[in-house]
Structure formats: structure tokens, C-alpha cells
Amino acid sequence: MAPIRGFAAFSAVFQLSMVRAIRASNAMAAVGPARASGAGGMANADRSAPCAAAVTPIRKGQAMNASVDIRIKQDGMGAVSAGTATWSDAVAPAPKLPDYLVDVYTWAYVAPRMVELLDREIVVATILWCQQNKLMRAARDELEPGSRVLQPAAVYGKLVSHLAAKIGSEGEYHVTDIQQVQIDHVNRKIGTLPQVRTEISDARTTGDGLYDTVCCYFLMHEVPEDYKRDIANNLARHVKPGGKLMFVDYHEPAFLHPMRPIIWLVFKWLEPFAKVLWRRELKDYVDDASEFEWRKETFFGGLYQKVVGVRRG
Template structure:
């Protein structure tokens, strides 16, 4: 599950994110075909953004995964999140960054950004914008937090998004992915997750056979660490850009 349908910017593009209220980029075919029910239809956005729904989708691991992401942020830092997220993540990350920092949340859809603004838009550290995740971002960031986005996009999008996000990390800064991972072979949830991916998340199973670092062309410019959760079903991968 991703909490957004954002599809970032590319590493060579300097196109600024469109302000909220302007025309959003055209939605990609895969998003409309696969995820309209989850992220595009406005009534479903309100319904799905409930803690009980998020907890169900993430098998009760939502708080552990949220804390894992939050632990990577520093108060007063500049952070980019290239996708709106259901649940409490955005409010918790905004709180950790604090009013002295900047928290940029972008998404390709007006409906998602408007929803984020209703949750955290009044906080002084928050910046929201309509943007494609392959080109999102303004300048360099202390941390780029890609939270449950990579499993929702096709392979070419995965690479474009990862490379754009890597290009937005300042020297000494972090590129963080929190997403699905191949569970242990005897994990009791493995058959269920396989079926969920087959029916609802057709691009997710790629993360069972590919490391997230493989999508970053200049991965050797980062020092990587990886942690898995819940029997390997989820992962946090953090790359620190070499100074």
C-alpha cells in the first residue's frame, strides 16, 4: 500500500512543481487502470484514510514502519516526500521536523494534495505541490522519504523515480525507501500477500526479486543500510550520499 499516487520528477528536469489549484499533470494509464479505486476516486480517499484501514492493509505494522521512517529525520531538516500517504505518517513526520524545518509533500493528483492540506496544511513547515514523482523536488534535501511508492509503479517508473529522488539528496543527506520486501519462505502471510499482489498490486512483486538500490544508477555514491520487518515482508533501505 502506498499512500499516494504521486509519480515524481526526472533527475535532469528543472520543472517546478505546479502550485495547488493549477492543472495537474495527466494521470498515467497504469494509475487510472489499476488504482482509481484506491487513490483517484474522491469518496474513497476519505474512506481509506482511516487508521483501521491502514492497519489492516499493513497487518498491524503501520506504527513500527512509521517510527522507522521518523527515526531517520532530524528536527529542523529539509525533507521531501514524493507521495501523499494515508494514515498518520504525514502528521508524525511534520511534527518530527518541527516549525524550523521544511516538509515538502508532492503528489500527481489534486485530490491527494487537497487531502494532505486538510491534515497538515496549516503547519508552518509544510509545503505541498502537484508534481510527478519522476521530476519532483526543489533543490537539495537533507532527507528524501519514499514511503510505499515504489511497489505501486511499473519498472520504468521505479528507475525514473529512484534516480530523480537520488539527485535531490545533498551530500551527507539520506535517501530512504520504506516498502514491501520478499517475506521469509515459510512466512504464514506469504501466500496471501502473493494473491494480493496478483489481484491488486501488479507491480509490487518486482520488489521480491530486485533490491531497491538496483534502481539508483549512481548507487555507488551512497552508503547503504537495510532493515527488514515482520518476517521480511517490509523493508527500510537508507542511502547516505557521500560527502
């Protein structure tokens, strides 16, 4: 038990240190080139000024305009070629970054300099209390080789590599994200695989036709309440009869869970849209939930959950 307690103490110190560091970073005057949450390769970005821009400190009650205050360089192409998967050549302008994303998650997902720093196994293990492999396997177990899979939002860690391997070259792995830097990072990791298709797209409107599985992995806790419903309903529309809508995300831990107070503080300072998942079921965000047969599994004392809905045929 000593190693477990030692890692728990380290993880607690790390996450609480992040809280302090991120709060202090609100006073930063600039954010240099790079990115976060999981996208790669600068193939379609302007290398001369990929993402260099100032971040204006946020005052209480002030709304930040992503395209003005951050001035992130978004490629005008909505689709990115990667591998040999086939899809429509039609592209749409890259969507504007939502204000909530810039206001709350610049440190993690918008500031490109952070992508290589945060997308490390030790960081992912620390944030997820060493449950990252168990959660990744839980998601991978829902996929079938040769299937068509949609994943809205890129993520840190080995997930995309493992899911791409499970799907195989006969399937299609469609990874979308609202940020160019995220897509670039995904392409650096798996973009040469023939089954991989990446695209800049808003999770509220993403998707092209019907999929065998839609995998929403640690996205719902990061978006405001109205986005949660819009995203869940859009993803549900893209599940074919007999297909799966899968959420892997946070869940309310057991009352006496030793990490509960720490997670509460992390949610309070870093994840303001997450704690609602402690009291609301993910399937309740789907308007036509009755069209699915649902099952739910929790992990690590209830701190994480996998919810799968199979669309009725």
C-alpha cells in the same frame, strides 16, 4: 496468540474481500466525488465539479487515457500554498495522470469518494498487518528536527502528521503528489502547519533543490518498472551530500511466512508492480548507487523493508 491469530484471520479475509470487491468494481459506471492514497482540502479545486466522471470498463488489451476516460479535474496550478514555508511562486500545469494509475488504482487513489473511507487507522492497520506504527517510526527515526524533507506521493494514515511534527516549524516538509485530490487531503491533515509545503508534481520530476532526507514511503511497489528507475534516479539527484535517500516498502517475506500466500494473491490482483521487489533490491534502481552508503533493515518476517542510502560527502 489467540488475538494475533484472530486479527491475522480478519486481515486475510479483509484483503481477500478487497480483491473480490475491486475486481467487481471494474464494472462500475461512475465514480463520485472524493479520493485515495492520501491528499485533502478542496481549496484549489472546482467545487461545482471536483472529480465527477464516468469510468469506462477496461477491456483486455485496452489502454485507458486518464484525462479522457476519467476526466479528473486537475487544478492548473502546480504548487499549493500551505503554511508559511517559503518557495518559488512559479507554477507549472498539473501533469496528466498516468494510464497505469487510472487502470490499476482508480479504486484506491483516483476515485475521490474512497479517500475518507480508506484513510482510517483500522484500514491502514489491516493492510499493513498492524505494522504501520513500527514502519512509521522507522521512517521518522531517519529525520532530524529543522531539516528539509521531500516526500513524493501522499499516503494514508498518520505518517504525514508524525513526520511534520518531527521536522518542526524550523524545517520544511515538502509533500508532492500527481493528483489534486491527494494534495487536498494532505492539506486537510497538516496544511496549516508552517513547515508544510504541498505541490502537484510527478515523482519522476518532483523536487526543488537539495534535501536532507528524501522519504519514498510505499511508492515504489505501486509503479511500473520504468517508473521505478526514473523515480529512484530523480529522488537521488535531490539528496545533498551527507543527506539520506530512504525507501520504506514491501520486501520478500520468509519462505514459511504465514502471510506469504495471502500477500501473493493481493499482489496478483491488486498490486501488479509489487512482486518484483521480492527479487530486486531497491538500491539497484539508482544508477549512481555507488555514490551512497547503503543500509537495509527488514520487518515482520521480511515482509517490509527500510533501505537508506547516505550520499557520500
